[in-house]
Amino acid sequence: MSNPLISARGLTKKFGDFTAVNGIDFDVFKGESFGFLGPNGAGKSTAMRIIGATAQRTSGTISILGKDPELHGPQIRAHLGVVPQQDNLDMHLTVSENLYIYGRYFGLPRKFVKGKVDELLAFAQLEEKRDTKVEALSGGMKRRLTIARALVSEPEILILDEPTTGLDPQARHILWDRLFRLKEQGVTLLITTHFMDEAEQLCDRLIVMDKGSIMAEGSPASLIKDYSTKEVLELRFGSDRNQAVADSLRAMCDRIEELPDRVLMYTENGEALLEKIYAADFHPKTSLVRRSSLEDVFLRLTGRTLIE
Amino acid sequence: MFIPMAVAIAEARVGKRGERIYSSRVPQLLERGFIAFKSSTYMMVLSGFIEPVLYLLSFGYGIGTLLPTIEVGNETIKYAAFIAPALLATSAMNGAIYDSTMNVFFKLNHDRIYQGMLSTSMGPLDVALGEIGWALIRGFAYACTFMAVIAPLGLVVSAWGLLAIPAAVLIAFGFASCGMAITSYMKSFQQLEIVNIILLPMFLFSGSFYPVSVFPVWLQNIVNLLPLTHAVNLIRGLCLGHINLALAGHAMYFIVMIIGGLFFTTKRLNALFMK
Amino acid sequence: MSLIGIRQGSLQLVDVARVQSRGALYVAQSRIRQMMKWIWIILGFAIANPVMYLISVGIGLGGLIDKSVGPAGIDGVKYLTFLAPALLAQAAIQGTMDETVFPTLEGFKWSKTFYSMNSTPLTGRQISNGIFLAAIFRATYTVLLYFGVMWGFGAIKAPHAWLAIPTAIFSGACFGALMQAMAGKLEDENIFFTVLGRFVMMPLFMFSGTFFPLTSMPFYLQWIGWISPLWHATELGRHLTYGHVISPTMVWVHFIFLGSMLATGLFFSGRIFAKRLAK
Numbered sequence: 001m002s003n004p005l006i007s008a009r010g011l012t013k014k015f016g017d018f019t020a021v022n023g024i025d026f027d028v029f030k031g032e033s034f035g036f037l038g039p040n041g042a043g044k045s046t047a048m049r050i051i052g053a054t055a056q057r058t059s060g061t062i063s064i065l066g067k068d069p070e071l072h073g074p075q076i077r078a079h080l081g082v083v084p085q086q087d088n089l090d091m092h093l094t095v096s097e098n099l100y101i102y103g104r105y106f107g108l109p110r111k112f113v114k115g116k117v118d119e120l121l122a123f124a125q126l127e128e129k130r131d132t133k134v135e136a137l138s139g140g141m142k143r144r145l146t147i148a149r150a151l152v153s154e155p156e157i158l159i160l161d162e163p164t165t166g167l168d169p170q171a172r173h174i175l176w177d178r179l180f181r182l183k184e185q186g187v188t189l190l191i192t193t194h195f196m197d198e199a200e201q202l203c204d205r206l207i208v209m210d211k212g213s214i215m216a217e218g219s220p221a222s223l224i225k226d227y228s229t230k231e232v233l234e235l236r237f238g239s240d241r242n243q244a245v246a247d248s249l250r251a252m253c254d255r256i257e258e259l260p261d262r263v264l265m266y267t268e269n270g271e272a273l274l275e276k277i278y279a280a281d282f283h284p285k286t287s288l289v290r291r292s293s294l295e296d297v298f299l300r301l302t303g304r305t306l307i308e
Numbered sequence: 309m310f311i312p313m314a315v316a317i318a319e320a321r322v323g324k325r326g327e328r329i330y331s332s333r334v335p336q337l338l339e340r341g342f343i344a345f346k347s348s349t350y351m352m353v354l355s356g357f358i359e360p361v362l363y364l365l366s367f368g369y370g371i372g373t374l375l376p377t378i379e380v381g382n383e384t385i386k387y388a389a390f391i392a393p394a395l396l397a398t399s400a401m402n403g404a405i406y407d408s409t410m411n412v413f414f415k416l417n418h419d420r421i422y423q424g425m426l427s428t429s430m431g432p433l434d435v436a437l438g439e440i441g442w443a444l445i446r447g448f449a450y451a452c453t454f455m456a457v458i459a460p461l462g463l464v465v466s467a468w469g470l471l472a473i474p475a476a477v478l479i480a481f482g483f484a485s486c487g488m489a490i491t492s493y494m495k496s497f498q499q500l501e502i503v504n505i506i507l508l509p510m511f512l513f514s515g516s517f518y519p520v521s522v523f524p525v526w527l528q529n530i531v532n533l534l535p536l537t538h539a540v541n542l543i544r545g546l547c548l549g550h551i552n553l554a555l556a557g558h559a560m561y562f563i564v565m566i567i568g569g570l571f572f573t574t575k576r577l578n579a580l581f582m583k
Numbered sequence: 584m585s586l587i588g589i590r591q592g593s594l595q596l597v598d599v600a601r602v603q604s605r606g607a608l609y610v611a612q613s614r615i616r617q618m619m620k621w622i623w624i625i626l627g628f629a630i631a632n633p634v635m636y637l638i639s640v641g642i643g644l645g646g647l648i649d650k651s652v653g654p655a656g657i658d659g660v661k662y663l664t665f666l667a668p669a670l671l672a673q674a675a676i677q678g679t680m681d682e683t684v685f686p687t688l689e690g691f692k693w694s695k696t697f698y699s700m701n702s703t704p705l706t707g708r709q710i711s712n713g714i715f716l717a718a719i720f721r722a723t724y725t726v727l728l729y730f731g732v733m734w735g736f737g738a739i740k741a742p743h744a745w746l747a748i749p750t751a752i753f754s755g756a757c758f759g760a761l762m763q764a765m766a767g768k769l770e771d772e773n774i775f776f777t778v779l780g781r782f783v784m785m786p787l788f789m790f791s792g793t794f795f796p797l798t799s800m801p802f803y804l805q806w807i808g809w810i811s812p813l814w815h816a817t818e819l820g821r822h823l824t825y826g827h828v829i830s831p832t833m834v835w836v837h838f839i840f841l842g843s844m845l846a847t848g849l850f851f852s853g854r855i856f857a858k859r860l861a862k
Binding site: 501 | 621624631632636639640643644646647648652657773774777778780781782786790794795800
């Protein structure tokens with residue numbers, strides 16, 4: 001493999017006594033889609049801000065395109081397209097003005113940016129909203145505009161902090177489609193998310209983070225293979241009985257997790273297990289067999305769910 | 309190897325002074341100001357100009373019927389001619405303070421506009437200078453229109469009065485850079501109110517409406533420390549043609565304010581967005 | 584999350600008749616409680632404002648004016664005495680207006696608290712009246728403090744001067760009610776504040792005979808005073824604090840002018856609130 005675009009060793013960020021990022025190591029290579037999966041407060045956004053050259057690390061090393069972000073902030077940011085967790089569009093301007101002026105902030109010539117704006121409006125499917133004030137856009141449109149804006153400088157690396165949080169399912173799928181196309185064009189994607197389906201859809205490789213540390217690293221498929229079984233059986237016995245029943249079911253599967261509202265049983269064959277349970281005279285109120293997901297990986301690693 | 313344009317532009321600044329905080333993008337930020345201005349409400353724009361004119365009519369001519377002339381040193385001048393320069397100074401202050409406090413506070417805390425700006429290859433000093441630069445352009449426009457009102461009324465006695473316009477810009481620069489520095493430390497809207505509470509006594513006691521010599525000496529000493537006093541004295545000196553070394557001192561006061569304000573603004577923006 | 588017990592049920596717990604009769608008081612109470620968070624700043628400003636104005640304009644500028652006009656004085660008195668009742672009326676009007684306009688905008692736009700109030704048995708009119716009552720509370724202590732400062736500066740001359748206190752509160756209430764109705768209609772507050780501040784309040788403050796007698800303005804500008812609540816309030820205040828001469832008819836005119844603002848304001852404010860909440 002070639003040299004990594006981004007390489008971090010022992011990366012640490014403290015805010016007073018609180019350690020947001022606790023000595024993490026990772027490498028991101030050109031053209032891949034790299035994910036940070038973890039619950040709120042895991043340190044994902046902080047890590048992204050350090051990579052975005054807008055936050056200083058407390059210790060450790062990081063190099064982005066061979067440079068230290070603390071010494072070469074402007075030069076590194078010139079390579080990056082940043083999509084923050086909360087949209088920070090310029091509310092006083094229209095859609096096209098937002099794209100235009102952002103390009104100008106990179107020092108790009110007027111003529112170049114003007115041409116770019118049309119291209120980006122088409123990409124974000126916002127041609128009809130060209131002269132609309134940003135305030136009047138829907139959440140999904142604002143998000144698409146923020147992503148389009150991040151592309152105005154033709155960045156090599158696109159940093160997306162929770163790109164689809166707060167969007168409805170349809171808007172999410174449109175966004176995912178746009179991100180795929182960028183990846184096809186060779187843009188390196190860095191994505192944080194607390195949605196397992198998003199991580200599975202978008203990421204070639206990801207790190208699972210919790211409380212500032214990396215819990216595991218790998219492709220979505222390999223993580224599921226390493227840390228979970230093929231299928232999961234979800235059972236609900238009623239909030240007062242889950243615990244008691246779980247204790248008696250424990251011997252019937254590889255692993256069992258009790259959540260406040262349901263019991264998760266890890267197995268290679270969910271349907272067969274369910275039959276066995278009925279045969280043993282247990283009668284869950286509801287039952288569901290599904291494939292293992294990254295959510296299960298996270299539960300296994302931390303004992304907690306991703307979205308609490 | 310293909311190098312994207314944005315990167316080439318950023319690389320060209322390597323090795324320049326302050327490359328980590330400044331990327332020479334002030335013109336681009338002013339361009340943003342103009343674009344946003346095009347769609348702003350003209351009522352708002354007009355209102356910044358109307359305030360000093362109202363004061364001039366009310367105090368200059370209304371109070372002027374009770375107090376037709378006033379003594380400055382050993383010279384007797386029309387009351388309106390006495391307060392007109394002070395109103396120019398005050399409006400330069402008010403405009404700059406408004407642009408650099410209320411406006412900046414919203415961009416900082418609600419719109420998160422600066423966060424977006426600073427994720428490009430710009431630095432915090434670009435943002436500070438761009439914001440203040442825009443306040444100065446407005447201040448310049450207001451100063452010109454106000455002069456265009458008072459000069460035909462015969463309230464500018466000396467040709468030195470032309471210099472009152474750049475002086476008003478200097479004053480606005482001082483207030484804007486300090487205002488922005490203060491705002492960057494503010495956490496809530498209520499704290500920002502403190503700025504307005506400070507402005508009122510400054511306005512009332514800075515010798516805008518009568519010479520500070522009517523005060524007892526201890527109060528004069530305090531008043532002489534206030535920035536607006538220096539602003540009023542500077543512009544009044546120019547409009548009345550009282551040219552002396554003290555004017556340079558007043559100007560110096562604002563140069564110090566500018567440097568101090570910029571220093572703290574940049575430092576604070578760095579801490580807010582780059583830490 | 585722990586469980587919550589539902590035992591009696593809302594039919595038992597909520598006394599709807601009581602809310603219907605006292606709702607406005609509940610709203611006022613909640614507003615006043617919020618005011619109390621900033622009470623020291625509000626009180627400090629309520630004292631500092633008159634002190635600064637009276638020293639700077641009343642004594643500083645007033646000293647020069649008194650010298651200039653000679654023993655005849657302005658309206659027969661010293662400039663400070665002439666100015667003080669106008670500033671009192673201005674403080675009442677400004678204070679009440681702030682306390683009606685800002686909470687109204689906050690309730691409808693900024694934090695939308697009126698909508699949550701309205702989802703209890705409280706009605707739009709009760710919310711409107713409650714905000715108004717809280718504003719009167721603010722006007723009351725602002726005026727009391729202002730009057731105290733005036734007294735301290737020796738600007739009170741007539742025996743029945745204390746009547747200027749309720750008169751000033753009344754004037755503030757009248758304008759505040761009207762502004763509350765307007766604020767209830769408001770969609771874009773930025774422009775409103777600019778227009779209100781610079782094109783309405785400023786000219787009123789400057790040209791209502793506040794700093795110099797209305798009659799010293801050219802006749803074609805004096806109408807600004809006639810339509811200005813501040814002028815009507817100031818005339819009454821001057822009459823009460825130092826015996827400024829006005830005819831009994833004019834006393835009625837002033838009161839009727841102000842009173843009609845109050846009635847119109849309160850009536851429309853209640854209606855506007857109810858309509859906007861139901862939209």
